[in-house]
Amino acid sequence: MTLDKDKMLEYCNQFSKNTLMETLNIEYIDAGEGFLVAKMPVNSSVHQPMGLLHGGASVALAESVGSAASHFFINDKEQEVRGIEISANHLKSIREGFVFGTARIIHKGRSLHLWEIKITDEQGNLVSLCKLTNMVLTKEKK
Template identity: 40%
Template sequence: MDKESIIKLVSDRSKGTMISTLGIEITDLGDKYISGRMPVDERTKQPFGLLHGGASAAFAETLGSLGAGNQVDLEQYSVVGIELNSSHLKAVKSGWVYGKATPIRIGRTIQVWDINITNQKDEAVCKSRL
């Protein structure tokens, strides 16, 4: 399946899930990476008007899990996160945040992914590992 078809499939299957609720979009996909973006708006802000750390964590887990899923035959195997670590580095008030997930290790039964989330100025907002 080509890249555009996979991105469309993810978008179609995400309707009615947390991915669509948070406005997460997959923007690019390769053999060893996946990229996306998420709006910083009323769906993803905490009461003080800043990007909610939980939204960043959900975005990171989404990218890491989808990247991991792209490494296996999903008709034969399931992919689930077992641990997520996120360091929130910079506040964001509005606009978009961008994420890119790359594998640290793809093993036979365990994968570890590095996820970097940045703001529109390409400044680090959140660093995660799944």
């Protein structure tokens, strides 16, 4: 799919309706050649019991932005994307504000995409570093 930046962001935000991304208030805010950025608010809805950003919420942001980014390299009428592996290192705690997930392509093959996703706070400090592998599948005929 080749779209301009505004259409890319509109597409991502539209397909997030009625999903976990909407529940977590993830919003796609920037895109360009080989990258996509989303933001997520940090508040009690994504906290763990000690009042910090839950690692699972960080991973959900990372997989959401990395999977969405893979859609820009496929024919979405004939293909679909599945995340098959994700790893995360949580490096910094955050209690409030926003985090930003920036997915950058590392490997773009015909059937596998490898993404590095950096999750940062509003000051640009690295909160989590994630790696996501997506598989590109042919859609089944209905």
